[in-house]
Amino acid sequence: MNTIEYRLPQERRRVTEFPGPRSAALAERRKAVVGAGVASTLPVYVADADGGVIVDVDGNSLIDLGAGIAVTSVGASNPTVVDAVREQVGHFTHTCFMIAPYEGYIEVAEKLAELTPGDHDKRSVLFNSGAEAVENAVKIARHATGRDAVVVFDHAYHGRTNLTMALTAKSMPYKSGFGPFAPEVYRVPMSYPFREGLNVDGSEISGAQAAARAISVIEKQIGADNVAALLIEPIQGEGGFIVPADGFLPALSAWARAHGVVFIADEVQTGFTRTGAWFASEHEGIVPDLITMAKGIAGGLPLAAVTGRAELIDAVHPGGLGGTYGGNPVACAAALASMEQMETLDLNGRARAIEDTVTSRLTALADEIDIIGEVRGRGAMLAVEFVLPGGGRAPDAEATKSIAALALQDGVVILTCGTYGNVIRLLPPLVISDALLDEALTVLENSIRIVAEEN
Structure with a gap:
């Protein structure tokens, strides 16, 4: 890491009991x-x-050692981010991009097109939270494919709104007592190497084998032609920081591409240098059709994004995507400064x-x-x-x-x-x-x- 100056003493210091x-x-x-x-x-x-x-x-x-759940990657008061926020606040805090647009939103979209995997033509839409980004990625996939079913995985976490609760696997505390949930969500087995069984010959189940198991469930219980999207965290977060076996993600991506299924990588927690790459999809050479992002994108300010193939996102009619605060100008300024710091440092x-x-x-x-x-x-x-x-x-x-x-x-x-x-x-x-x-x-x-x- 290049040199950084800290504002506060970087020390562990206890002066009272907890809580004081x-x-x-x-x-x-x-x-x-x-x-x-x-x-x-x-x-x-x-x-x-x-x-x-x-x-x-x-x-x-x-x-x-928590960083606000992987949010303050550049620090909770990074001076470059602070300066960018102060500068933007001095001009305007909000106009709503759907009413009176501004350059910061476009600059963030340009940067996301540069940083996300793949050299295809891309578009971005900005939102407020990871759950909102995931919901809109599902909307985009359903609209573009004309299909309804969404495939998710054991141990997944995608949010706490009604649709994302359906996408999330764990009941307590995220889902218990909050149903009924959104329909047409189907769960299949994940590759969890530490908790996998073994093949009959005693060898470990490979990523390709785990993918074949998941695909078999999809094809038998849903049917590939009914699936709008396959949604997965490249490294599962809340489910236990589960790193799937090598080959699992590429096999799923190839299957999705072959069957016209939109492959959505939920990079809300894994994105923006957290895993040693800009996005965790890069570790296995995956190029998702859509990527959902939030958390580390803006140094602690609320911002989220869906970035993906232009033909998918542009298929949505004008007014079909957006929100009052999505791509707030102050959050955009923080995001641009945060991404600059990620590169500089x-x-x-x-x-x-x-x-x-x-x-x-x-x-x-x-x-x-x-x-x-x-x-x-x-x-x-x-x-x-x-x-x-x-x-x-x-x-x-x-x-x-x-x-x-x-x-x-x-x-x-x-x-x-x-x-x-x-x-x-x-x-x-x-x-x-x-x-x-x-x-x-x-x-x-x-x-x-x-x-x-x-x-």
């Missing part, structure tokens, strides 16, 4: 006015954030360096700790899956929860995920310093050892 008195007071105020259905991972409230640290209202400085290279550091340390730890089932991921999208002791693969959600809680008490923010609740996910800001990352990993390793000894 000011955070505790805010928690009481929250109870009176914020819906109980909105949950927060941390018991503390944020006053400032920069680089790899979050500072709470009581003055505690925590190391951030070589955050693709930084993500790969983070991968080398984290995987080398945690893989070594896995050799001595039997509750670590697998260390996996790409770039700075990394995970540890925990299992019950004894050498099996039974998920251990309680150990995972305890490890995250211990790390937090020692000043490190760590997120959990996974269909079984047994995965710790590491999503540090890509601008985190080496020293801070090493310190956070030491805390994580100590927390894992303590829980392993208790088990």
